[in-house]
Amino acid sequence: AQSVTQPDIHITVSEGASLELRCNYSYGATPYLFWYVQSPGQGLQLLLKYFSGDTLVQGIKGFEAEFKRSQSSFNLRKPSVHWSDAAEYFCAVGAGNNDMRFGAGTRLTVKP
Amino acid sequence: DGGITQSPKYLFRKEGQNVTLSCEQNLNHDAMYWYRQDPGQGLRLIYYSQIVNDFQKGDIAEGYSVSREKKESFPLTVTSAQKNPTAFYLCAIGRGGSSNQPQHFGDGTRLSIL
Numbered sequence: 001a002q003s004v005t006q007p008d009i010h011i012t013v014s015e016g017a018s019l020e021l022r023c024n025y026s027y028g029a030t031p032y033l034f035w036y037v038q039s040p041g042q043g044l045q046l047l048l049k050y051f052s053g054d055t056l057v058q059g060i061k062g063f064e065a066e067f068k069r070s071q072s073s074f075n076l077r078k079p080s081v082h083w084s085d086a087a088e089y090f091c092a093v094g095a096g097n098n099d100m101r102f103g104a105g106t107r108l109t110v111k112p
Numbered sequence: 113d114g115g116i117t118q119s120p121k122y123l124f125r126k127e128g129q130n131v132t133l134s135c136e137q138n139l140n141h142d143a144m145y146w147y148r149q150d151p152g153q154g155l156r157l158i159y160y161s162q163i164v165n166d167f168q169k170g171d172i173a174e175g176y177s178v179s180r181e182k183k184e185s186f187p188l189t190v191t192s193a194q195k196n197p198t199a200f201y202l203c204a205i206g207r208g209g210s211s212n213q214p215q216h217f218g219d220g221t222r223l224s225i226l
Contacts, residue, residue, distance in 0.1 A: 042219055043116075043118075043217035044204075049214050099157075100215060103154055104152055104154040
């Protein structure tokens with residue numbers, strides 16, 4: 001069965017600094033990969049998705065993610081973080097059988 | 113997320129009581145899902161439904177029940193058999209079929225024990 005690991009529980013970055021959130025997946029075939037963001041007390045909002053093709057995908061709010069098959073990774077990046085990016089971020093993998101697995105999440109704090 | 117309505121936003125349960133969480137959608141999506149979210153554990157699937165009058169257990173279905181009598185509605189009942197119901201509950205919808213289609217989420221219901 002597929003699984004997702006987000007190694008960092010909590011990350012703090014300064015406003016304006018670059019950001020990279022790590023995601024590793026376990027799945028035998030080419031996975032479908034997603035990043036979601038959750039503000040406190042809210043649902044999850046889709047940031048971006050990877051199905052196939054170009055391994056660098058662009059999402060909303062200036063985020064991008066790169067699929068690296070050799071490393072089983074799908075890390076999320078942003079060149080310059082804004083205070084409004086403070087939230088919890090979830091990586092998820094789908095396996096083509098209506099089964100989506102979520103990582104445990106990474107909480108992002110942005111310092112002024 | 114637009115088109116998915118979860119209610120109530122906050123809910124309190126007494127010992128031995130069943131409570132029902134509502135999830136309604138107007139986006140005509142076939143698939144609907146219920147997740148439980150606990151701090152540090154991500155989302156865990158409780159139940160899902162791909163068509164009306166059919167639903168499947170997820171990873172943590174014990175102590176929960178669902179129905180899918182209408183395409184638009186997928187209510188979740190937290191029964192008295194669920195001994196640790198305090199959590200944030202999220203409803204999601206999807207186009208169904210293969211899971212290359214992302215799920216879209218409601219704003220959640222926070223359930224607490226009185």
